Amino acid sequence: MNDQLQATPICGRHRDLNALMAPFGGWDMPIQYEGIIAEHSWCRTQAALFDICHMGEFLFQGDFEASGLEDVFTFSVKTIPLGRSRYGFLLNEQGGIIDDLIVFRLAEDKVMIVVNAATAPKDFAAITARLHGGEFSDITAATGKLDLQGPLSRYVMVELLGEEIAAIPYFKFITMNILGVEAIVSRTGYTGELGYEIFIPAEKVCELWDLLLTDERVKPAGLGARDVLRLEVGYSLYGSDIDEDTTPLEAGLEGFVNFDKSFIGKEALLRMKQQGVPRKKVAFEVNGRRSPRHHYELCFEGETVGAVTSGVFSPMLGRGIGIGFVKPELTSLGTPLTIRHERVSMEATVCELPFFRDGSVRS
Amino acid sequence: MSMYFTKEHEWVKVKEGIGAVGISEHAAHELGDITFVELPKMGAVVKQFAMLGSIESVKAASDIFAPVSGTVVKVNEALETAPEIVNESAEDAGWMAWIEIADESELENLMTQGQYDDYLKTL
Known part of the structure; x- marks a missing residue:
């Protein structure tokens, strides 16, 4: 390193x-x-x-299908219309998330791939290993x-x-x-x-x-x-909320996975779908101004049932908010959770995402 | 009125046996936007350098230690809904509690303003 x-x-x-x-x-x-x-x-x-x-940008030019690029991500590249972008994942064989990224369709045979800074080198290596044709370069x-x-x-x-x-x-x-x-x-x-x-x-x-x-x-x-x-607004942060040991199914991001095409990690995801996810992302609001923080324990009826992956004081809501992972049966809206860390303890309630709904993003 | 500081950046202002307690401007600045203050309970008996409460900012959570031993006789309830007062006025309106001082000789364990200013230069 x-x-x-x-x-x-x-x-x-x-x-x-x-x-x-x-x-x-x-x-x-x-x-x-x-x-x-x-x-x-x-x-x-x-x-x-x-x-x-700091974020990474890669350029690919070539035949999307012949080069194998079409099978690299959890979404189809060739069906992204020109001038549009699409969000999704690069997965490992186990269905874990190597990175979340956005692909921009620049031309008929050209895309720009925008990736997280910390993961850029491993992303570049993983994509390169899966390609057998086309020109692929790191333009970060x-x-x-x-x-x-x-x-x-x-x-x-x-x-x-x-x-x-x-x-x-x-x-x-x-x-x-x-x-x-x-x-x-x-x-x-x-x-x-x-x-x-x-x-x-x-x-x-x-x-x-x-x-x-x-x-x-x-x-x-x-x-x-x-x-x-x-x-x-409930967006995941790579390295905190999602990582190589987390699948899009666990992270509640299945909507960005297209099961009608092939991609690395698909078999693992299908198996997980069939067997049920062992844990699932959950969003919660704290009853008060305390902030949950990464690694704080999530407890239900006195037992530790998971951990906080992101938490903060929300200025818009005037209270602590967070996301974490727990057993799927504890993700129903309204489920009471206790968040613990050393002598800190706070009561929270499972809620819907996004926490803040009145943003101007689509205006 | 004399003001004393701890190495953990609490202050105490002493007047007629009562110590008003808070965190220093330096500490408030280092914490950044303060979002929550955990105040001690009225009547709580605290020991010098033992935990008095805690404070959270967007960036971090940290404990507040009592600069003197004694009994909590008043708390600044305004901080419960407006903790940003600590950022705005850490060494005045941002006081957290009044402690009835058990033993004024403990003040010798603290730094004066001048000593604290020198101490900050070493950090």
Whole structure:
């Protein structure tokens, strides 16, 4: 393992803004600028700018079927319409999640695959091992990525970057000229708000960061706020909620698995479907302001029945929220759970996802 | 009124045998946005440096230790619904409890403001 942290092209700007920095997925990333709750609130009401250059991008060009790419993910690549993207998984033979990712259909024979930072090297190796044709390359270092998220993000994007952005529907993207280079603008995100992910050559990403921040409706937000935002809308975080020992069936993400096609891990998933999942993801609200945290125990009638995988104080709900894994029979709505860690104990109730429903994501 | 600090970043302000207790501005800043304060119970008898309560922020949970031994005679109930007061005013409006001090000689185990400021420079 290489212990050296990687720095994004925006790193200097974060330091100028006095951001609190911390390692994340092998990268030196901004956790917060003015404060996690202020940045969270800005994203829910205005437009927040995130440096997401750490995420991995791969390019594939070739025949999807002949190369084997069509069988690599839990969803079909060839049926993604041009200009659209699709979310799903790369699985191991046991059906465990190697990564969750999004595939962008760039052309008839070309896709971009966007993966998590920490898993990018193993993803690249796993995909490479499954391909027998086509051109497959890692373009992470050459690719900058900024997310602009929040109900005002469309106005900002249209005014600063171009009218054509106004008409992009959810989970569609366009290729357009930004700052003299070709960029991808995608109506996707990780916050539950209306927003965009922008992919632009790395040498231009700092200039784009500066440009977006010239608008007073835009403020930078760090990974701390991003984690609260994503959990409020129930999105899974790779490495916390899902990993190689968790299947999409256990994680309640079966909707992103297409059983009508072949993919590695399918047999394991079918077996698990038949036998029943041993544990299942559960969402819960705390009765109070305490935060559940990763690894806290989930208890039912005095017995430990599972563990918290993500938890936080939700500013929108004014209480602690979390997700974790328990026996399937304990996932019914309204089931009372006790969350324990050392001398901390809090009462919680099983609830539906998302916790926060009023985001602008589809507006 | 004299103010003393612990190495765990609690403070106590002493007046007529009563110590108002809270966490330092440094501690509040390090914790970030505070989302929950667990206050001690009224009438609780606490020992110096034993647990008094706890505090949670978006980033972390940590225990609060009593800077002096004594009896809890008042708690700051405003923090139950508005814990952000601790971020806004850690060493004043963000006080957590009043302790009737059992033994003022224990204050010798604490740091003065000047000593605490020097201590922060070593962290």
